[in-house]
Amino acid sequence: MALVRTRSTDVSPSLPLLLQLTFALLFVFCADKGWCIRVPDQVPNTADRPLKTAVFALGCFWRSEAVFGCLNGVVRTTVGYAGGSKVNPEYRSLGDHAEAVQVEYDPTVITFKQLLDVFWSSHDPRQVFGQGPDVGNQYRSIIFTNGTEESRLASVSKEREQTKSRSSIVTTQIRQLGTFYPAEPEHQKFELKRHPLLLQLIGNLPEEELERSSLASKLNGFAAELCPLRIQKQIDLKINEIMKKAWPALKDI
Template sequence: MKLSATVFVVAIISWAVNSAVSIRFPDRISEDSNGSADHPLRTAVFALGSFWRSEAAFGCLDGVVRTTAGYAGGSRPNPEYRSLGDHAECVQIEYDPRIISFRELLDVFWASHDCRQVFGQGPDVGNQYRSIIFTNGTEESRLAALSKEREQTRSKSSVVTTQIQQLGTFYPAEPEHQKFELRRNPLLLQLIGNLPEEELEKSSLATKLNGYAAELCPPKIQRQIDAKINDITRKGWPILREI
């Protein structure tokens, strides 16, 4: 019987306590995930409501290397969570274009929020939660416009409110807002070695587990991570290095 991520984690914690096991922490993990000179990573920035969930929505995708919650789209320099000005909460996605395309990221963008809701998503209402596709260059602007046209044709009774803007400055959010869903799961944090703040924000593994913790991975990937965690617990709690 397959357990949900939440029930699964509770079950493992209970087993760990009853078995009096401990997690072994080897030397700190290093990750080489910046692409190469021949195949550099690209970035995409989207605003689609609260950046806690937005970051998690892209984390598990094949080809996504790193995600960062942040602010963009406004004029205030150095915005902060309690003082955003006219910026929107957004997520920056670093991805390998050989594996996933900007067009595919757009598909996830549209599927992950209600683009017809004006200035908000669900209970989160306000200018900071508006829907925006930020673009870098003419080709991305063209793809964004085409995808918006397709989305609009799906419903004649309501208007797609998503804005398309050339990206200015992206400001990373404060550390406590990065990998927010993962931070709420102490067991998963332990399984990857309780990474220091800076490493947690940049870790590709943490990026995937952030999506997993929110149960937003594609079903196949969610099952793969379930199996991986099951496997490492059976082997005596080694550190989780990769998925």
């Protein structure tokens, strides 16, 4: 069956004009890492606190990754394919897989239950065969679980979501996670990549490092304007600090 992909691939920046101007002013200064946000990427030390992994499907994985990337306790995000039988699926040949996001998180900071709350609030679990303008089986709603306790939490959360309205059925599936296949590099941190000056600001990381970067995960959510308001403001403040350093040097040009 042919699947209709209607999501926009417009790459024009959507950040506020003032922020775009800030990046333009900073562009030349990021050759000196002292002017950039990232000197190297600061990955939380979790040696004594093993990370956990959760996988969700909630429509277009470009947006899904941005939804989770900004949350405190989320260390990194990866988009990919899950829930189907096709081996080694690709973006143009998914088979019966769904677009999904893998979330690596510190369970001492954020819990699976809290991630479920974000899952439910970030899409329409009652929409059948798609999300918004994106039409196709690959956009179906799924909670993937690892073990009995996660399955129980997912079921309880689904029942709670259903009680919010009896006029329509929550279509979300709850499935044991099989193989998660990471998507092609061009789909990782897609929202961040729509803003080349943000990439410049963090040092133009190589693709592999960008995919694994905690900072890139956070900025991916910031670029999509999907961070919690407090975190969005924190990043704005950091950029403003860099601006204050850059402006005196610009005055001497």
